[in-house]
Amino acid sequence: MNLIKKRRLFQIFSTLGFNIYLPSFFKGKIFQGNIKGVCVPILNCHSCPSAIGACPIGSIQNSLATLKFNLSIASYQFGLYVIGVLGAVGSLVGRMPCGWLCPFGLLQEALYKIPSRKIHIPRFMSYGRYVVLVLFVFLLPLLVLDQYGFGQTWFCKWICPAGTLEAGIPLVILNEGIRSQVGLLFSWKMFVLILFLVWMVFAQRPFCRTTCPLGAIFGLFNKVSLFRMAVDDDKCIQCNTCYENCPVELKIYESPNSPDCVRCLKCVNSCQYGAIEYEFFPKKQPKKTTVQQS
Amino acid sequence: MKRRWAYVLFFIFILFTIIGLKFGEFAAALEKSITVCLNCIGIG
Numbered sequence: 001m002n003l004i005k006k007r008r009l010f011q012i013f014s015t016l017g018f019n020i021y022l023p024s025f026f027k028g029k030i031f032q033g034n035i036k037g038v039c040v041p042i043l044n045c046h047s048c049p050s051a052i053g054a055c056p057i058g059s060i061q062n063s064l065a066t067l068k069f070n071l072s073i074a075s076y077q078f079g080l081y082v083i084g085v086l087g088a089v090g091s092l093v094g095r096m097p098c099g100w101l102c103p104f105g106l107l108q109e110a111l112y113k114i115p116s117r118k119i120h121i122p123r124f125m126s127y128g129r130y131v132v133l134v135l136f137v138f139l140l141p142l143l144v145l146d147q148y149g150f151g152q153t154w155f156c157k158w159i160c161p162a163g164t165l166e167a168g169i170p171l172v173i174l175n176e177g178i179r180s181q182v183g184l185l186f187s188w189k190m191f192v193l194i195l196f197l198v199w200m201v202f203a204q205r206p207f208c209r210t211t212c213p214l215g216a217i218f219g220l221f222n223k224v225s226l227f228r229m230a231v232d233d234d235k236c237i238q239c240n241t242c243y244e245n246c247p248v249e250l251k252i253y254e255s256p257n258s259p260d261c262v263r264c265l266k267c268v269n270s271c272q273y274g275a276i277e278y279e280f281f282p283k284k285q286p287k288k289t290t291v292q293q294s
Numbered sequence: 295m296k297r298r299w300a301y302v303l304f305f306i307f308i309l310f311t312i313i314g315l316k317f318g319e320f321a322a323a324l325e326k327s328i329t330v331c332l333n334c335i336g337i338g
Contacts (some may be wrong), residue, residue, distance in 0.1 A: 059323045077318065081320060156331060
């Protein structure tokens with residue numbers, strides 16, 4: 001089995017695995033087992049009825065939104081648990097979960113297969129995800145507080161299309177109580193979701209590349225993670241086959257460990273010269289022997 | 295050199311996780327994740 005098929009299987013099994021409690025869909029309620037406190041390394045809304053883990057971006061926002069209140073009651077919860085999990089995963093494999101595990105990544109790749117005129121995403125738009133991370137995930141939940149000292153989950157509320165798709169739509173359909181409360185905000189979130197879904201048909205992974213705060217966090221680790229990409233300059237003739245196959249339109253020979261790379265390894269598979277490699281643990285270098293002149 | 299950084303970062307973040315768990319952050323994450331997030335749905 002080649003890398004492409006292996007990756008597709010990983011994506012499918014991870015989507016099912018992280019959303020395995022399917023009976024919740026029939027009840028119109030969300031899964032509430034104790035395992036749900038475990039933070040997952042993907043953008044998977046924990047209000048999806050069948051989700052069995054906590055969304056890291058939602059959890060970070062919740063920690064920051066309740067920070068002031070928690071400190072006022074001497075509860076020292078800074079969100080270190082979630083940041084620790086993300087950092088540990090990031091320092092091991094960098095942005096690999098985006099390419100191999102994320103259900104929203106799988107959806108984007110599936111929609112891009114729809115035949116249509118394809119468009120490129122300008123490189124500068126990749127900075128958008130850092131703006132979203134700093135502003136909507138860190139600053140606004142931390143600084144904009146109500147009279148009781150509680151903030152809001154700004155990214156979830158105003159942007160996250162994964163939440164609308166995985167949680168909003170199913171719960172609005174299945175739960176009458178929730179359906180009766182639908183208003184303008186839901187319309188806005190549906191608009192954002194449709195915007196991204198249409199964009200996904202015409203461009204490769206637009207959400208990952210321009211908006212996803214989790215991708216922004218993992219991307220920061222690409223340059224230092226244990227899992228690394230490498231290009232052999234002697235073998236690479238810069239034919240751009242890797243660029244044509246890359247879901248984030250990277251020229252990997254220019255920057256093998258770019259923060260934009262989702263480490264899907266399509267480039268490794270497509271390079272007919274074997275110039276692109278990946279390694280996890282360092283290969284042991286053979287000891288150099290010196291010959292003494294007599 | 296970069297690999298050494300990866301190990302150092304890994305252990306620092308594991309330490310963060312352990313400290314977070316000690317301060318009861320797992321329970322906090324669980325409490326939030328088993329409650330329907332109205333903001334996520336779009337009716338907050």
